[in-house]
Every structure is written in C-alpha cells, then in structure tokens.
Amino acid sequence: MNVLDLAILIGIGAVTLTLLLCGWRLLRGPTSVDRVLALDTLYVSLVALVVLLGMHWRTQLLFEAALIVALLGFVGTVALARYLSRGNVME
Amino acid sequence: MDLHPVIEWTAAALIVLGSFFLLVGAIGLVRLPDFYMRLHAPTKASTLGVGGVLLASLLLGFAQGRAGVAELLITLFVFLTAPVSANLLAQAALHMRLPSRASVPEGVRSHQPPE
Numbered sequence: 001m002n003v004l005d006l007a008i009l010i011g012i013g014a015v016t017l018t019l020l021l022c023g024w025r026l027l028r029g030p031t032s033v034d035r036v037l038a039l040d041t042l043y044v045s046l047v048a049l050v051v052l053l054g055m056h057w058r059t060q061l062l063f064e065a066a067l068i069v070a071l072l073g074f075v076g077t078v079a080l081a082r083y084l085s086r087g088n089v090m091e
Numbered sequence: 092m093d094l095h096p097v098i099e100w101t102a103a104a105l106i107v108l109g110s111f112f113l114l115v116g117a118i119g120l121v122r123l124p125d126f127y128m129r130l131h132a133p134t135k136a137s138t139l140g141v142g143g144v145l146l147a148s149l150l151l152g153f154a155q156g157r158a159g160v161a162e163l164l165i166t167l168f169v170f171l172t173a174p175v176s177a178n179l180l181a182q183a184a185l186h187m188r189l190p191s192r193a194s195v196p197e198g199v200r201s202h203q204p205p206e
Contacts, residue, residue, distance in 0.1 A: 004094070004151075007103035011144065014110035021117035025129075033184045034126055040176055041120055041133040045113050047165060048144045052106070055148055063148075063161035070165055074172040081179035085186040 008056050015049045036080045043073025098154045102147040109143025112136045125192045126184050134177040141169050 019042060026038035047070045054062030079089050119132025145166045152159035 002099065003103045004099050004106075007106045011106040011110035014114045018110075018113045018117040021114075021121050022133075025120050031126060031184075031187070031189060033180055033187065033189065034129065036183070037126075037130060037133070037180055038120065040180070041117065041137055044133075044137040044141055044169065044173065045117070047169065048109065048113055048141045051144055051148050051162070051165070052110075055106075055151065060157070060161075063159070063165070067161055067165050067168070070168050070172075074168070074176060077176040078179060081176065081183045085179070085183040 005056075008052055011052050012049065012056065015045055015052060018045045019049065032084060033081075036077060036084065039080070040073065040077040043069060043076070046073070094151075094154055098150060102150050105143045105147035105150070109140045109147070111140075112143065113140035116140065126189050127181070127191050127193065130177060130181060130184070134173055138169060138173045142166060145169075 022038050022042040022045060026035050026042065029035045029038055047066045050062050050066040050069060054060070054066070083089050113136065116133035116136030119136065120129050123129045123132055145162050149159045149162045149166075152162065
C-alpha cells in the first residue's frame with residue numbers, strides 16, 4: 001500500500017465521520033433552517049465522498065455522479081430556503 | 092500505475108487536508124451555539140475541503156494523461172453555489188427572526204425579537 005491509497009482511505013474515513021455529524025445536526029437541529037443547513041453541508045460532503053470513492057476504485061464513472069449530486073444539492077437548498085423565507089417555492 | 096513521487100505526495104497531502112477541513116466544518120456545525128455561527132463554519136470549510144479533494148483528483152488525472160473536465164465543472168459549481176446558498180439560508184433565518192448571540196452593529200435595524 002503506497003501513501004496515496006493510505007491518504008484516500010483516511011479521507012474516506014474523515015468524510016464519513018463528517019456525514020455522520022451532519023446527520024446528527026439534521027435530526028437534532030432546533031430550527032428548520034438548521035436542518036436545511038445540515039442538508040446542504042451533507043450534499044457538499046457527499047460530493048467529496050463520491051470523488052474519493054472514484055479515486056479508490058480507479059474509475060471515472062463516478063465524477064459525473066458527483067456533478068449530479070452537487071447540482072441536486074444546490075437546487076434543493078435553494079428551494080427549501082425560498083420556501084422558508086417566502087412560504088412558496090414558485091409563484 | 093507509476094506516478095512521480097512528488098505528484099503522489101502532493102495529491103495525498105491535498106486529500107488529507109481537504110477531508111480535515113470538511114471534518115472541521117462539520118464539528119463547527121455540531122458544536123457552535125447559535126444558527127449564524129453554525130452557518131459560518133461549514134460554508135467556508137466545506138468549500139475549501141471539496142476544493143482540496145477535487146484538486147487532488149485533477150492532479151492525478153493530469154498525471155495519467157486525462158483531462159478532468161468533470162472535476163473542473165464540479166469545482167466551479169461548488170465555488171459558485173456555496174456562497175449563494177449560504178446567503179439564502181441567512182435571509183431565511185433573518186426572516187424567521189432567529190435570535191443571535193452577537194450584538195447588532197451600529198446603524199442596523201435590529202432583527203432581534205422583542206424580549
């Protein structure tokens with residue numbers, strides 16, 4: 001095992017811990033904005049996890065998946081934040 | 092797959108640094124006391140963390156003679172959208188009049204709820 005594989009494994013462990021912490025805030029979060037913020041952080045960390053898994057398995061297929069995860073996360077966060085501040089998503 | 096040691100060590104350092112920043116952002120999200128502080132921690136740290144991981148992936152792709160278009164697109168997208176979504180969340184929190192521990196600056200209309 002060379003240093004790069006070790007670094008990828010450490011990164012996968014740390015990002016998994018990040019996802020667990022965000023999930024704790026998502027379940028606990030006192031206000032609804034806290035939950036939306038936790039979901040946004042979850043999506044951004046998930047992009048990093050998908051890219052790390054793509055490097056670990058040595059495949060290029062997962063980068064497009066990471067792009068789609070990033071897109072869906074942004075759209076979801078914008079829709080939820082607009083719903084919280086205006087009461088509806090689109091007029 | 093034989094990589095140059097400099098490229099290998101640089102990519103490993105970028106991966107470890109990026110995942111460390113993501114972890115710090117999540118710890119801030121869990122530990123900080125009010126919403127505005129919690130908004131501050133992960134939005135900055137996670138941008139840097141994802142940027143580090145994607146930069147390492149881009150470096151490895153170039154070392155193997157592959158142009159990483161998807162990585163560049165993801166980096167650009169995350170760097171553009173993270174401040175926008177943080178701004179929208181802050182607007183929603185101000186609209187809901189969430190209490191803040193920090194004092195309101197001079198000359199700004201107070202968003203604190205009346206006691």
